Amino acid sequence: MTDNAIPGAEQGADAAVTPRAPRRVHRARYAALAVAAVAAVLVAVLATRSVPPGSSVYTPLGGKQAPAIAGTTLVGGRHVSLAALRGRYVLVDFFASWCVPCQDEVPQIERYLFENRGDHGVAVLGVDIDESAGDGRAFLERYGVTWPSIEDPSGAGSVSLAYGVLDPPESFLVSPRGVVVAKIDGGVTVAILDRLVAQAEAVAGLASARQR
Amino acid sequence: MNGAVGHAGVVLALLAACAGIVTISVGLATRRDSLVVRARGYVYLLLAGLLVATGAMEHALVTHDFSIAFVAHDNSRETPLLFSVTGMWSGLQGSVLLWALILAGYIAFAAHRFRARATDPVVAWALLVSLAVATFFLALMLGPSDPFAATVGAVPPDGTGPNALLQDNLLIAFHPVFLYLGLVGFTLPYGFAIASLVTGRVGEGWLSETRRFTLFAWAFLTVGIVLGAWWSYQELGWGGFWGWDPVENAALLPWLTGTAYLHSAMVQERRGLLRVWNISLVIATFSLTILGTFLTRSGITQSVHSFSSSGVGPALIGLFAAAVAAGVGLIGWRGDRLRSPGSIDSPVSREGAFLVNNLLFAAFAAVVLLGTVFPLVVQAIDNQSLSIGRPFFDAFTVPIGIALLFLMSVAPALPWRKAAPGVLRERLAVPAWIAALVLVACVAGGVRGLTPLVAFTLGAFAASVAGRQLVLAARVSRRHGFGAWRGIVGRANGGMVVHIGIVVIAVGLTAATSFAHSTELAFHPGESVRFDGHVLTFERWARIVTANEVAYTAVFLVDGARFAPGIGSFNGSAEGTDIPAVDSSLVDDVYLSVGNAPVSPRPGQGVTVDVYVQPLVMWLWAGGAVTASGAVLAAVPGRRRRPTDPSSAPPPELADARRVPAATHA
Numbered sequence: 005m006t007d008n009a010i011p012g013a014e015q016g017a018d019a020a021v022t023p024r025a026p027r028r029v030h031r032a033r034y035a036a037l038a039v040a041a042v043a044a045v046l047v048a049v050l051a052t053r054s055v056p057p058g059s060s061v062y063t064p065l066g067g068k069q070a071p072a073i074a075g076t077t078l079v080g081g082r083h084v085s086l087a088a089l090r091g092r093y094v095l096v097d098f099f100a101s102w103c104v105p106c107q108d109e110v111p112q113i114e115r116y117l118f119e120n121r122g123d124h125g126v127a128v129l130g131v132d133i134d135e136s137a138g139d140g141r142a143f144l145e146r147y148g149v150t151w152p153s154i155e156d157p158s159g160a161g162s163v164s165l166a167y168g169v170l171d172p173p174e175s176f177l178v179s180p181r182g183v184v185v186a187k188i189d190g191g192v193t194v195a196i197l198d199r200l201v202a203q204a205e206a207v208a209g210l211a212s213a214r215q216r
Numbered sequence: 217m218n219g220a221v222g223h224a225g226v227v228l229a230l231l232a233a234c235a236g237i238v239t240i241s242v243g244l245a246t247r248r249d250s251l252v253v254r255a256r257g258y259v260y261l262l263l264a265g266l267l268v269a270t271g272a273m274e275h276a277l278v279t280h281d282f283s284i285a286f287v288a289h290d291n292s293r294e295t296p297l298l299f300s301v302t303g304m305w306s307g308l309q310g311s312v313l314l315w316a317l318i319l320a321g322y323i324a325f326a327a328h329r330f331r332a333r334a335t336d337p338v339v340a341w342a343l344l345v346s347l348a349v350a351t352f353f354l355a356l357m358l359g360p361s362d363p364f365a366a367t368v369g370a371v372p373p374d375g376t377g378p379n380a381l382l383q384d385n386l387l388i389a390f391h392p393v394f395l396y397l398g399l400v401g402f403t404l405p406y407g408f409a410i411a412s413l414v415t416g417r418v419g420e421g422w423l424s425e426t427r428r429f430t431l432f433a434w435a436f437l438t439v440g441i442v443l444g445a446w447w448s449y450q451e452l453g454w455g456g457f458w459g460w461d462p463v464e465n466a467a468l469l470p471w472l473t474g475t476a477y478l479h480s481a482m483v484q485e486r487r488g489l490l491r492v493w494n495i496s497l498v499i500a501t502f503s504l505t506i507l508g509t510f511l512t513r514s515g516i517t518q519s520v521h522s523f524s525s526s527g528v529g530p531a532l533i534g535l536f537a538a539a540v541a542a543g544v545g546l547i548g549w550r551g552d553r554l555r556s557p558g559s560i561d562s563p564v565s566r567e568g569a570f571l572v573n574n575l576l577f578a579a580f581a582a583v584v585l586l587g588t589v590f591p592l593v594v595q596a597i598d599n600q601s602l603s604i605g606r607p608f609f610d611a612f613t614v615p616i617g618i619a620l621l622f623l624m625s626v627a628p629a630l631p632w633r634k635a636a637p638g639v640l641r642e643r644l645a646v647p648a649w650i651a652a653l654v655l656v657a658c659v660a661g662g663v664r665g666l667t668p669l670v671a672f673t674l675g676a677f678a679a680s681v682a683g684r685q686l687v688l689a690a691r692v693s694r695r696h697g698f699g700a701w702r703g704i705v706g707r708a709n710g711g712m713v714v715h716i717g718i719v720v721i722a723v724g725l726t727a728a729t730s731f732a733h734s735t736e737l738a739f740h741p742g743e744s745v746r747f748d749g750h751v752l753t754f755e756r757w758a759r760i761v762t763a764n765e766v767a768y769t770a771v772f773l774v775d776g777a778r779f780a781p782g783i784g785s786f787n788g789s790a791e792g793t794d795i796p797a798v799d800s801s802l803v804d805d806v807y808l809s810v811g812n813a814p815v816s817p818r819p820g821q822g823v824t825v826d827v828y829v830q831p832l833v834m835w836l837w838a839g840g841a842v843t844a845s846g847a848v849l850a851a852v853p854g855r856r857r858r859p860t861d862p863s864s865a866p867p868p869e870l871a872d873a874r875r876v877p878a879a880t881h882a
Contacts, residue, residue, distance in 0.1 A: 032492050032551025036544045043540045046589065049596040050510065051533045102454070102794075136736035138824045170605040 063168065063176070063187035070096070070178045071166035075154035078132060078141045084152040086129060086178065093126040093201055094178040097192065098169045099153075100134045101143030106173045109191035110147045116194045117151070126201060131156050133164045133172055179204055218281045222272035222364035229265030229320065230354040232258045233347050240344045249335040255343060256334060259327040262350060263320040270317050273310060273363055277303045282375050285367045286310060292377035294764035299378060302389040306378040308513060308528065309363035311392065316353040318400045323350060326404050330425075338422055341411030342404065349403050352535050361528050377764065377786060387447040395440030395467055399505040401433025402470060406502035406539070409495045413546035418491050418554040423481055428851045430481075430498075434474050435847035441467050442721075442840030453794035453809040455734060455828030457836065458725075460609045465588045466508025469581055473501040476577035482707075483567045486632060489558055492551045493574070499543030504581075506536045511588065562634040569627035576620050583612040618670055621722060624715050625651075625677035628685055647684060651677035671726040679719040682712040710850025717843030724835025728805075732830040740822045748829040750775055750799075750806050757817040760784075767795060770823040774799040774806050781808040781825060805833040 065071070073096065074085035086094060097113070099106040113128055120126055130153030132140030137155045144153055156164050167176060177186040177200050185204045188196060236258035243251030275281075277300045282288040290307040291300055304310035323346045330339045357363060405426040412422040444467065449457040458464060477497035483490050510532035560567050587604045629643035654676035658669055689712075690703025704713055737745050739754035746752075753773040758780065760767045769782030781797040796809040807828040817823070 030552055032555060033548045036548030036551060040541070040544045040548070043537070043544065046593075047533060047537045047540075049593050050589070051530065052596065136824075136826055138736055138738070139826075 063184065065167065065176070065184040066187070068184055070094075070176065070182050070184045071163065073129060073131065073154070073163050075157065077152040078137060078155055079144050079149075079153070082152065084129065084154060086182070089127045089129065090182055091180050093180060093204065095126055095128045095192065095197065096167070096176040096178060097128055097130045097153075098133050098156075098164055098167070098172045098174045099130055099143075100132065100172045101139045102135065103172045105191035106143075107147060109173055109193070110149055112191070112193045113197075114150070116192075116197045119194070126197065127151070130154070131163050133169060177201070177204065218272045218276035218279075219284050219364045219366055222269045222276070222284075225265045225267070225269030225272060226354060226357050226364070227265075229262045229269065229316070230351065230358065232261035232265055233351045233354060236262065236347045237344060237351065240340050240347070244337060244340055244344075252340045253334045255340075256327045256331060259320075259324050259343065259347070262347070263324040266313075266317045266320045269313060269357075269364075270304070273304055273313060274301060277301065280375065282373075283367055283371045284363075285365045286363050288367050288372055288375045290375070290378050292375040292764065295375075295377055296764060298386075298389060303378050305392040305396075306388070309357070309361045309365075311396075312353060312356055312361045312528070313363045314393070315396055315400055316350060316357065318396050319346070319350050319353065319403055322401060322404055323347065326429075337415045338408065338411045338417055338425075341414050342407035342422075345407035345410045346403050349407075349535075352531070356528055356531055360531060385447055385451050387443050387450065391440060391443035391447050393440075394436050394443055398433050398435075398437025398440050399467070399470060399509070401429065401436060402474065402498070402502045402505055405430045405433070405498045406543075409498040410542060410546065413495060413543075413550050413554075416550060416554065418495065418550070419488075423484055423494065426498075427478075427481055427485075430474065430478065431847055431851045434471070434478060435844050435851075437467065437471050437474065438847065439840060439844045441471060442837060442843075446837055446840075449807075449833070450796065450798060453796045453826075455732070455796075455807045455809065455826070455830065457728075457833070460584075460587065460606055462588050463508075463512040465584050466512050469504040469508055469584055469588075470501045472577050472581040472584065473497050473504060476574045476581075477501060479570050479577075480574050483570045484556075487558060487560075487567055489556045489560065489567065490571075490574075491554055491556045492547060496543070496547060497574075499539070499547075500581075503536055503539045503543065504585075506532060506539055510536055564630065564635045564640075566627065566630045566632045569623060569630050573620070573623055573627065576616055576623065580613060580616045580620075583609070583616070614667060617722065618667070618674065621671065621674035621678055621719070624719070625674055625681050628681050628712065628715070643684070644681070647677050647680035650680040665730055668726050668730045672723060675719045675723045675726075679716050682715040682719070685709070685712045705849050705852045707850045710846050710848070710852070713846030713849055714843050715846075717839045717841070717846055720835050720839030720842055722839075724832040724839060727832035728830040728836070732828060734826065734828040736824060736826050738822060738824045741820055743822075747827055750829065752806075752808075752827065754823055754825075757819060757821065757823070758782075768817055769795070770808075770810055770817075770825065772797070772808060772825075774808070779806075779808060781810045783810055800834050802832075802834055802838075804829055804831040 070086060072086060074083070074087070076083055086096070095113070097109075099109075117125065117128065128151035130144075130149065130151060132143070132153055133156040140153070140155060143149075154163075156162055167174075171189075173188075173191050175188040175192050176184050177188070177197075179185045186200045188200070236255045239251050239255045239258060243249065243253075243255070273286075276284050276287050277291050278297065280287065280291060280293050280295075280300075282291075286307055286309045287303075290310070291303050295303065299306075305314050323343065326339075326346070327334070327343060330336075333339050408422040408426045412418045441464075444464070445457040448459075449455075474497075477494060480490050480494055480497065484494050510529060513528055513532065560571060562568060563571075587608050590604055625647065626640070626644070629640060629647075631639055651673050655669065655673040658672050663669060663672065686703055686709060688703075689709045690700040693702035694700045703709055733748045735747060737747065737752065739745065739752075741754060741756055744751055744753040751774075755771040755773060755778075758769050758771050760769060760782070765784050765786050767782045767784035769780035771778060771780045773779075777799060779797040779799055782795045784793050784795045786793065794809055796807060798808070799806040805828075807830065809826045809828075810823060
């Protein structure tokens with residue numbers, strides 16, 4: 005209980021350790037070295053991080069055919085589908101009414117659509133996830149969203165499941181051929197959309213040039 | 217005025233801390249005990265300085281002194297008195313002040329408690345390390361996180377007010393305080409761990425000095441985590457209480473390693489084993505409190521709680537690096553010489569079970585840490601970001617949790633050193649029958665699904681093992697002439713109360729997540745709907761206006777009792793905040809949330825509510841209370857073991873003769 009007892013205990017430790025095989029002796033040192041290395045990497049990673057919002061991120065869907073999306077719009081009740089938008093770039097935007105960046109990105113997307121209006125501009129398809137249809141509808145009406153948005157079907161037909169979406173806002177840029185070309189984590193901005201569409205066009209141009 | 221007094225307090229505290237460090241260092245280096253003793257005065261001065269600073273901050277908040285930027289940002293004239301007082305920890309700068317105040321309080325407590333042994337190098341080094349940590353936080357307050365910084369430009373007539381989520385619920389007054397009391401409480405054990413490595417006295421002395429201290433920190437942290445979950449349940453409007461958010465993980469990580477330590481410390485006290493491991497756990501626990509603070513306060517993780525990012529990030533990661541480097545470096549230097557001589561005799565023994573417990577808790581912590589930082593690591597390697605959510609955490613933590621429940625059932629019944637064949641059968645027979653009965657009752661009662669059935673059965677098993685130990689301890693205690701109440705006091709018995717509390721939480725968690733039902737219901741005034749066994753009637757809209765809040769609430773009758781979820785806006789903000797209403801009972805909770813209320817509903821207008829019905833949610837909070845009480849009971853000095861009493865199972869041939877006393881010693 006008190007420190008008086010300790011010197012004896014330590015002598016016991018020394019006496020017991022010394023006669024043993026010396027190769028066991030450095031175990032704590034190696035463990036400490038390993039932990040130090042891991043901790044150093046962790047610190048280095050954390051110390052250099054700053055999360056740029058809305059950057060393009062990895063998705064296993066990249067370069068693959070985009071999973072189908074179809075449904076009736078929350079506002080207006082029209083039928084929309086990703087397949088029907090083939091031939092244009094489509095921004096599939098997963099949102100929820102309770103998510104603040106989702107509110108912030110609405111005017112950005114509106115501005116991008118306005119700046120690139122015309123037949124070959126980008127189409128936007130919203131998917132409301134993680135909530136009830138009423139909340140999503142109220143959100144669309146409150147922020148005056150003009151593009152079609154559907155409610156994410158629950159269960160096996162869930163679109164967010166197919167796209168691997170967890171935390172809205174997450175968006176996917178789908179090429180005119182229906183291939184996922186980019187995933188955006190966080191709110192979308194005009195600059196990001198400009199850059200991603202330009203990149204996608206450049207890649208597509210390169211690909212078609214190679215084919216010829 | 218407030219700003220000047222506050223700054224003066226912080227500067228005084230910083231000078232006192234530095235003076236304390238210098239005094240102890242010089243005293244230790246020159247072996248002048250009188251100097252080391254004198255450091256205690258500086259510790260009290262440190263506390264005094266921070267009390268002055270805190271007083272100035274509270275005075276500024278209560279009198280709405282908007283010449284201080286922090287007050288202007290986190291307070292307004294309409295903020296009620298209580299939320300003005302708690303406003304100190306509703307922003308970063310004030311939180312750092314609270315952190316420093318609590319740390320100074322702990323250091324002063326330690327300096328006072330160990331005053332008779334102030335010249336003992338272990339105590340001196342522990343104070344030195346803790347003072348160094350305090351110096352860090354004081355320097356933060358004079359640098360990137362100044363709580364008393366003056367408002368830039370003209371003093372505004374009114375402040376912005378605290379975040380709407382932070383001024384609606386009483387729990388917010390207590391949750392951060394408990395959390396900090398817990399997180400900061402691990403500083404002193406860290407100090408003692410470092411001290412024992414530096415002085416080479418890594419035996420059982422430092423451990424028994426800090427055990428009770430660690431226990432209190434752990435209890436505070438437990439209460440803090442449970443209150444946080446309760447707050448987010450009542451306030452955030454999604455019917456959930458835990459989202460594996462970085463800020464939640466930040467509090468859970470030190471709790472996990474701290475729990476592991478509280479268990480393995482017993483192996484060291486009893487058998488002298490696992491010395492270096494225990495020190496490592498204490499170092500890890502403290503380092504994780506700092507890492508967690510960094511993750512939540514630096515703004516690098518995307519969190520629902522994300523606080524304003526600020527300059528404290530680099531400083532905190534620096535402190536984390538220093539804490540880990542000091543600990544790891546010392547272990548690398550000293551560890552091999554300090555390792556204990558013995559080894560665990562048999563895996564089927566109490567110490568073997570503690571070892572498995574430690575491995576499980578370490579794995580749990582590793583999973584949570586990995587899930588929290590993995591997105592950042594991936595981003596560093598690949599410049600891509602990904603999010604890790606509930607599926608990842610559930611996939612790993614549910615099996616670990618089940619394994620821990622199983623261990624909780626068996627381990628308390630295992631004797632030290634080696635279990636004789638008959639012992640387990642005898643000790644586990646009744647609890648196993650109870651568990652089997654619960655399993656049958658659950659199946660008969662319609663419970664389906666592997667995880668819930670396993671969790672409920674093992675929960676019953678673990679709880680009845682713990683209950684059996686308590687009953688036996690009470691019986692023995694009475695026989696020895698003490699009151700039966702002694703049976704729940706002391707480490708082993710209090711620990712069993714903690715186990716029961718954890719089982720209650722585990723059962724509540726399993727039930728609430730496995731059997732939740734939710735829906736969206738639309739009502740006209742006067743309309744009744746039956747959902748999941750509850751009758752909900754919408755009566756009318758009500759408008760509630762207070763000094764700082766305007767709220768529209770939908771008045772509901774839930775099984776005859778009145779509840780009013782609504783949307784509130786605070787301090788004239790246009791942004792509405794969900795105010796859920798919960799009808800709680802021991803059986804289930806009916807949780808109502810008006811996700812989207814009309815801006816100003818007409819009297820006859822209908823309402824759409826999200827309804828969540830979750831069973832046994834209240835068990836989470838009750839279990840938290842039981843757990844904390846158990847930890848306090850465990851800290852009370854128990855009945856001293858009589859040297860002649862057996863400390864473990866007797867040899868089989870004696871078992872019949874001394875049957876009852878042998879079975880009682882946990």
